[in-house]
Amino acid sequence: MRICGEIEVRDREETLINLDPIQSGGRLTADAMKAVIAYGDGYSVCDACGKPFRLDHIKKPPLDAFHRDLATFVNMDVARVVPGARRGFQAVTHTLVSPGQPVILTALSHYTAFLAVESTGGVPREIPADGNHRITGEAAAATLEAVIRESGSPPPLLMVDHFDYQFGNEHQVREIAKAAGQYDVPVLYNGAYSVGILPVDGKALGVDFVVGSGHKSMAAPAPSGVLATTSEYAGEVFRTTGIKGDLTQRTFGIKEVEMMGCTLMGATVMGLMASFPHVRERVGRWQEELENARRVSDALASIEGTAILSELPRRHTLTRADTTGSFDVVARTHKKKGYFLTSALKDRGIGGLFPGATRVWKYNTYGLTRRQAEHVAAAFREIARENGLTVK
Amino acid sequence: MRGEDDGGAGSPSIYIPVSDISMVMGVARRAVEAVFQSLFILTDLRVLLRSTAPDHRLDDAQKAGVRDRIAALRREVDAIEQELLR
Numbered sequence A: 001m002r003i004c005g006e007i008e009v010r011d012r013e014e015t016l017i018n019l020d021p022i023q024s025g026g027r028l029t030a031d032a033m034k035a036v037i038a039y040g041d042g043y044s045v046c047d048a049c050g051k052p053f054r055l056d057h058i059k060k061p062p063l064d065a066f067h068r069d070l071a072t073f074v075n076m077d078v079a080r081v082v083p084g085a086r087r088g089f090q091a092v093t094h095t096l097v098s099p100g101q102p103v104i105l106t107a108l109s110h111y112t113a114f115l116a117v118e119s120t121g122g123v124p125r126e127i128p129a130d131g132n133h134r135i136t137g138e139a140a141a142a143t144l145e146a147v148i149r150e151s152g153s154p155p156p157l158l159m160v161d162h163f164d165y166q167f168g169n170e171h172q173v174r175e176i177a178k179a180a181g182q183y184d185v186p187v188l189y190n191g192a193y194s195v196g197i198l199p200v201d202g203k204a205l206g207v208d209f210v211v212g213s214g215h216k217s218m219a220a221p222a223p224s225g226v227l228a229t230t231s232e233y234a235g236e237v238f239r240t241t242g243i244k245g246d247l248t249q250r251t252f253g254i255k256e257v258e259m260m261g262c263t264l265m266g267a268t269v270m271g272l273m274a275s276f277p278h279v280r281e282r283v284g285r286w287q288e289e290l291e292n293a294r295r296v297s298d299a300l301a302s303i304e305g306t307a308i309l310s311e312l313p314r315r316h317t318l319t320r321a322d323t324t325g326s327f328d329v330v331a332r333t334h335k336k337k338g339y340f341l342t343s344a345l346k347d348r349g350i351g352g353l354f355p356g357a358t359r360v361w362k363y364n365t366y367g368l369t370r371r372q373a374e375h376v377a378a379a380f381r382e383i384a385r386e387n388g389l390t391v392k
Numbered sequence B: 001m002r003g004e005d006d007g008g009a010g011s012p013s014i015y016i017p018v019s020d021i022s023m024v025m026g027v028a029r030r031a032v033e034a035v036f037q038s039l040f041i042l043t044d045l046r047v048l049l050r051s052t053a054p055d056h057r058l059d060d061a062q063k064a065g066v067r068d069r070i071a072a073l074r075r076e077v078d079a080i081e082q083e084l085l086r
Helices: A030-038 A064-073 A085-096 A111-118 A137-151 A173-181 A230-235 A267-301 A327-335 A337-349 A370-386 B018-051 B062-084
Strands: A002-004 A076-081 A102-106 A123-127 A160-163 A187-189 A210-212 A226-228 A317-322 A361-364
Touching: A030 A137, A030 A267, A030 A317, A030 B018, A064 A226, A064 A267, A076 A085, A076 B062, A085 A111, A085 A210, A085 A226, A085 A230, A102 A111, A102 A137, A111 A160, A123 A137, A137 A160, A137 A173, A160 A173, A210 A327, A226 A230, A267 A317, A267 A370, A327 A337, A337 A370, B018 B062
Parallel strands: A102 A123, A102 A160, A160 A187, A187 A210
Antiparallel strands: A076 A226, A210 A226, A317 A361
16 A cells, blocks of 8 residues: 555554564554644744744644643643654753764663764763673762773763663662762763653753654654753853844844754654653553563573573563574574564564564563563464474 | 646636635634544554554454444545535
8 A cells, every 4th residue: 555656554553562672662643643744844833923933832723832831741840842862862962062072872772862962072981881781880980980080070971761671670870970970970871762661850861962863752743852951051051142144134033053943844843742642651550661662581591592682671662682592593493484484473463673684683672561462472373383493 | 917826736726705714714623633533543554553563463362343333434535525525
């Protein structure tokens, strides 16, 4: 079925249980889909935009209130919507980092954090992960001390993920922020895998910036996200324009420089806003999500030769599995080779895994119903038995 | 020139006298609402397909919900037909 030309309808979510590691938290709610239908036109939120002509001041639709609600949601003082978490990182690095300055990241940081540092000419310094692929406060303190010793002054920024994209492991954000606070180093909390799916309290964590991803974890279209900060840093990162045209003498009101004026002017922000009441409610059901994740990870772990590489018990729905000693052994002699696993899963109505992957791969169970999670768990066990693997 | 920016639908240029516009808008209002309502009802059904994938085996409450939505959808489609084809 095609929409037009070569553009096919995407019906993966309607026909399969989708385990894609990056897609689950961004699946739209019904209300977000309806908002996209009604607000798909380009500058659709600008119908009633009046002075001072800025997105977060628009009252109809109520974007002004939505911005305040977003800040409250993550317990920070001021929030802006941004075109993805990466643009939130960039706004902060552009504000705080000068060329040549070291910026603390971690050994599990997302590549966009590195690019945000690179775009300022900053120099990345990574906090190492421990043997369990976790970033600890102790390791952060050691890295901070080493960087200060070498450069003679504290770095301008430390960026840390609450849950990383590689293992879905939880990192010691509170302890890391405490270590950074001893040197007055501002901390950016990357909540791409947390804001919108589990409760996040920026002030309780002691961080200065909270960045979330709309399309990864807030049931919103891409690219969308949130950047929230404290009153202390809001004036810097959301500073307004002061530039003037030399010929025309034009000035540009209260447009914010790092936001490049307005950010999300149509379906993206409306999808984000329409999903928000559901998102606010669903973070309270995080334990149910973890139970589903554990059902699936337990099923995989019960297959002899399989290892869950993420921390156990699971504290996130994103999980990294190693099936080199199980499904990959089957793949060596199977007529479909490495594709046998994704093929067998597809036969059972399950998709989203990297095609051909039978060694180390990731999946995400976020948003599945209990019945769907049980179906996935049963499918892994069944495929293992059918292919001669031992299931404990 | 009218008709060139019609999204490719190829509809002819039509001049509507101002005196007729209020009547036309009244008709259009109901038709527009019915189109949106229809899309929203179909969206609810789409989300149901998602939450029940892959076998789409519905429980009794879900089936009742589908019946209600289809009935509501028929009413909206009837309204579109009445308003646009009279």
